[in-house]
Amino acid sequence: MTAQLPFQQTGPLQVSPLPRELQTQGAVHKIRTRVGDDAWIVTGYNEVRQLLDDPRLGRAHPYPSAAARSNESALFGGPLGKYATEKADHVRMRSLLQPHFTPGLMHAFRPRVVALTTELLDELAHQDQPPALNAALALPLPILVICVLLGVPYEDRARFRS
Incomplete structure (x- = not known):
């Protein structure tokens, strides 16, 4: 089967x-x-x-x-x-992004990710009904992290997410 x-x-x-x-x-x-x-x-x-x-x-x-x-x-x-260009595209993108994702920079960014996670968990704690964890945490957290990394203004985050 x-x-x-x-x-x-x-x-x-x-x-x-x-x-x-x-x-x-x-x-x-x-x-x-x-x-x-x-x-x-x-x-x-x-x-x-x-x-x-x-x-x-x-x-x-x-x-x-x-x-x-x-x-x-x-x-x-x-x-x-x-x-035909997948390998070259990958190498180009990796070379552009790699300097921004070094272990040291990611370690320094950890407190910000913890703060974003805490904010989302606090929002979950104040909801009346059991929340959908995926919609309330798993989906928005990576988007928020990417917004911070890219410097997306707070007021544009909802638009960025969509």
């Missing part, structure tokens, strides 16, 4: 047992994406490391119209970028 994405969960914060079950049967499995395309899931650590280091793999595809789609989104459902 071919597994179908998304994997069923017993609750919103529960991890699906299917990936672990597949892992016991081997490291590589054929699956179907949300829209029914054939794809592969790799559950073995060593195999994933090999794939991440393999220069033949990336986010682009030489024939985008033939690539598997993960969802119906025109922007994010299929391959991203241009296959």
Whole structure:
């Protein structure tokens, strides 16, 4: 039987047992994406490391119209970028961003991230009903951090998020 994405969960914060079950049967499995395309899931650590280091793999595809789609989104459902320039684009972006994400700078930024997290948690504590953790913390926190890193003015954050 071919597994179908998304994997069923017993609750919103529960991890699906299917990936672990597949892992016991081997490291590589054929699956179907949300829209029914054939794809592969790799559950073995060593195999994933090999794939991440393999220069033949990336986010682009030489024939985008033939690539598997993960969802119906025109922007994010299929391959991203241009296959012919993907490696050069990655090197260029990495060289531009790397100086701004050194371990020292990230360590110095930690108190600001803690403060942003605390603000969001304080807002959660004052809500009348049990909040959706994803909508109240997991989604806005990375966006707020990116806004601070990019210098997005506070009043523009909602617009930036959308």
